[in-house]
Amino acid sequence: xxxxSVHDLQPEDLLWLTFDTVFDQHGALxxxxxxxxxxxxxxxxxxxxxxxxxxxxRKYSHAAVWKSLEEERGERTSGIGLYRTKWPAxxxxxxxxxxxxxxxxxxxxxxxxxxxxxxxxxxxxxxxMVRAWASHYPVTHAVAHSIDDMELAGSPNFGxxxxxxxxxxxxKIYEVFWLNVFGPKLVETVGRxxxxxxxxxxxxxxxxGSILLVTWPTVADFSSKEARxxxxxxxxxxRPDLDFDTVLRTLHERxxxxxxxxxxxxxxxxxxxxxxxxxxxxxxxxxxIAELNAWQPPEPEEWRPADSALPSDVDDPEGAREHYSTLAxxxxxxxxxxxxxxxxxxxxxxxxxxxxxxREEFPKSRLREAIxxxxxxxxxxxxxxxxxxxLGGQWIPRKKLDEAQxxxxxxxxxxxxxxxxxxxSRQALxxxxxxxxxxxxxxxxx
Numbered sequence: 001x002x003x004x005s006v007h008d009l010q011p012e013d014l015l016w017l018t019f020d021t022v023f024d025q026h027g028a029l030x031x032x033x034x035x036x037x038x039x040x041x042x043x044x045x046x047x048x049x050x051x052x053x054x055x056x057x058r059k060y061s062h063a064a065v066w067k068s069l070e071e072e073r074g075e076r077t078s079g080i081g082l083y084r085t086k087w088p089a090x091x092x093x094x095x096x097x098x099x100x101x102x103x104x105x106x107x108x109x110x111x112x113x114x115x116x117x118x119x120x121x122x123x124x125x126x127x128x129m130v131r132a133w134a135s136h137y138p139v140t141h142a143v144a145h146s147i148d149d150m151e152l153a154g155s156p157n158f159g160x161x162x163x164x165x166x167x168x169x170x171x172k173i174y175e176v177f178w179l180n181v182f183g184p185k186l187v188e189t190v191g192r193x194x195x196x197x198x199x200x201x202x203x204x205x206x207x208x209g210s211i212l213l214v215t216w217p218t219v220a221d222f223s224s225k226e227a228r229x230x231x232x233x234x235x236x237x238x239r240p241d242l243d244f245d246t247v248l249r250t251l252h253e254r255x256x257x258x259x260x261x262x263x264x265x266x267x268x269x270x271x272x273x274x275x276x277x278x279x280x281x282x283x284x285x286x287x288x289i290a291e292l293n294a295w296q297p298p299e300p301e302e303w304r305p306a307d308s309a310l311p312s313d314v315d316d317p318e319g320a321r322e323h324y325s326t327l328a329x330x331x332x333x334x335x336x337x338x339x340x341x342x343x344x345x346x347x348x349x350x351x352x353x354x355x356x357x358x359r360e361e362f363p364k365s366r367l368r369e370a371i372x373x374x375x376x377x378x379x380x381x382x383x384x385x386x387x388x389x390x391l392g393g394q395w396i397p398r399k400k401l402d403e404a405q406x407x408x409x410x411x412x413x414x415x416x417x418x419x420x421x422x423x424x425s426r427q428a429l430x431x432x433x434x435x436x437x438x439x440x441x442x443x444x445x446x
Contacts (some may be wrong), residue, residue: 001059003051003083004113011282013258014112015219016147019130019181021137023105029096030066035136036107036361037062043129045122045213047090049112051080055292069096076101088116105137118220121415127179127202127214134181135206141170141186145177148283152254153177176235180220184209188236199233223255261289266297268439269430271348275355276430297430302414303419309405310414312397320397324404327381334378345386347442351432353382357422358429371423375399380416380422383434387413390438391445409445413437 006014023032050060054068060082068080075098082092088111095106117123121235130142130211143150157165158174159419173190187195195211196203202214215234216227232248265273270391273292280288304310314320328345333344341349357363363371384406387393393406393413402420405412416436422432 001051001057001071001085003053003057003085004087004089005083006110008085009089009112011278011280011285012112013118013146013148014110014116015114015144016150017107017109017111017130017142017144017179018106019133019137019139019142021105021107021133021139022179023096023103023137029266030062031067031084032105033094034062035104036133037065039129039132039136045125047084047088047116047159049090049092050085051083053081053083055370065094068104069094075137088112098233105346107133109144110147117280120217120364122220126219129213130179130181131204131206131212132211134210135208138183138208139181139210140183142179142181143177144179145219146258148258149222149254149283151175151283152257158356171376173235173238176213176215176231176238178215178222178231179365180213180215181206181214188210194309195238198237200230223258225252226254228252232410257287258283259286261293263289264293266295266438269297270432272351272354272358272430272433272435276358283386295430297436299415300418300432300440302418302437303411303441304414305408306403306410306412308398309407310398310403313399314397317397320404321395323382324381324395324397328385330374331378331382334375341380345382345389347386347390347435347438350383350386350438353379354429354433354435359427362427363423363425363428370422372432376419376423377416379434380404380419383418384413384415386434386438387415391442408441411441412443 004045045049048205050066052058052060055071058064058068065080072080077097078094079093080093082091093106093108095108097104111117117126126144130144134142153175160168170186172186182190182195195213195288198213200213200215201372202212202218204212206212214236215230215414216222221227222231222251228251229248232244232251235247236242236244263270263274263277277285277288277292292398335353335356339349339352340381341352363373366375378402382395384395384404387406387408388395390406393408396405396407396412398404399418402414404416405414418432418437420435422428422434
C-alpha cells in the first residue's frame with residue numbers, strides 16, 4: 001500500500017490547516033477523538049485519508065488510528081500520520097501531548113494542490129468540518145489558507161523569535177487568513193461585537209464562545225483582487241490601528257510574488273535550471289524563475305584558438321591520457337550511486353552532475369583541501385573525456401593539469417581550469433557549469 005506524498009507532486013501551492021486544542025486527560029482517548037474522526041469522515045470531500053501510519057502502515061479505520069497511537073505512545077507524546085494513496089495528496093498529522101505536559105491535541109493538514117479547493121461547495125465542506133471541531137473542542141486559534149501566502153506573511157512567528165512565539169502564541173490579530181477560528185480569549189481582546197460585525201463571507205459565533213470567520217467563498221483564489229480586498233477589509237476592521245490601503249498594498253505585493261512566471265531560461269542550461277527551480281520552496285518558486293530568466297551564464301573563458309594551443313610537454317602522451325581516464329573514473333566512483341548516468345559520459349550526465357553538485361552545495365559542504373586535491377582533477381578529467389567521446393575531441397596532455405587541453409574543431413578547451421573555477425562556490429556551479437562549456441564547444445565544433 002504505497003501512499004502518495006505531497007512531495008511526489010510538482011512544486012505548487014497547497015492548503016495548510018492547523019488546529020490546536022486541549023483534551024481531557026482523564027477520559028478515554030477513543031472517546032476524546034471520536035468527534036474529530038466523525039467530522040473528518042463527513043466533510044473531507046474528496047481528500048479523505050485512506051492510510052494510517054505509525055510504526056507500521058495500515059488501511060484507514062478507527063481501530064487503525066487507536067492502534068497506531070498506542071504503538072507511538074511515549075512517556076509524554078504520541079503522533080501518527082494520515083495519508084492518501086490517490087490524488088490529491090494528503091499529509092496529515094495528529095500529535096498528542098500528555099501530562100505532566102499540558103494535555104494537547106494538534107491537527108496539521110496539508111492537501112496538495114491548493115487548486116483542488118477551487119469549488120465553493122468543497123470549501124464549504126471544509127469550513128463545516130472545522131466548525132464541527134471548533135464547536136466540540138476548545139480552541140485558541142485555528143487557520144486554513146495557502147501555505148505559500150502564509151510563508152510570505154511570516155506565519156507563525158510574524159516577526160517574533162521562536163521563544164516569544166511559543167510563549168505567546170496567536171495573542172493578537174497578526175493576520176487574517178481565508179479561514180480563521182478565534183478563541184474566546186482573543187475574541188474578548190478584540191471585542192466580541194467588533195469581531196461579529198467583521199465584513200466577511202461568513203462570521204459565526206460558536207457555542208463555546210469562539211468565532212469562525214471566513215473571508216471569501218473559495219480558498220484557491222485567495223490571491224485575486226477581490227479576495228485580497230475582502231481579506232484587507234476584515235484585517236483592518238479587527239485591527240483599526242492598521243491602514244486599509246497599506247494592508248491591501250502588502251497583500252497585492254504578495255500576490256505578485258506568487259503569480260506564475262513562464263520559464264525562459266538560457267537554452268543551454270534550461271534542463272539544469274528547471275531542476276534548480278524545482279528545488280525552490282513553492283512560495284519563492286516564481287521569484288526564482290524570474291531571477292533565472294534574467295540571468296545569463298558568462299561565456300566560457302577556458303579556451304584558446306586551436307592555432308594558439310600549447311604543445312604537449314609530457315614524455316609519455318599516451319600514459320598521460322590514461323591518467324586522465326583514471327581520474328575521470330574517480331568521479332564515476334564518487335557519483336555513481338547518486339548520479340547513475342555518469343557511467344555513460346554523455347552531455348546529459350554532465351547536467352546530472354551539475355545538479356548533484358549544486359543540490360549538495362558541494363563547494364561549501366566539503367573540505368577545501370579535498371576539493372582541490374581530489375574533486376577538481378576528477379571533474380576536469382571527466383569533462384575532458386565527455387568532450388573526447390562525444391565531440392571527437394583529442395587530448396593535448398601537459399605536465400600542469402590546468403594547462404591540459406582538448407582539441408575540438410578550431411578551439412582547444414581547458415577542462416581542468418574549468419573545474420577549478422566551477423568548484424569555487426555554489427553560484428560558480430551555475431556560472432561555470434560543465435553543461436555550458438560542453439554546449440559551447442559543441443557549437444564551435446559544428
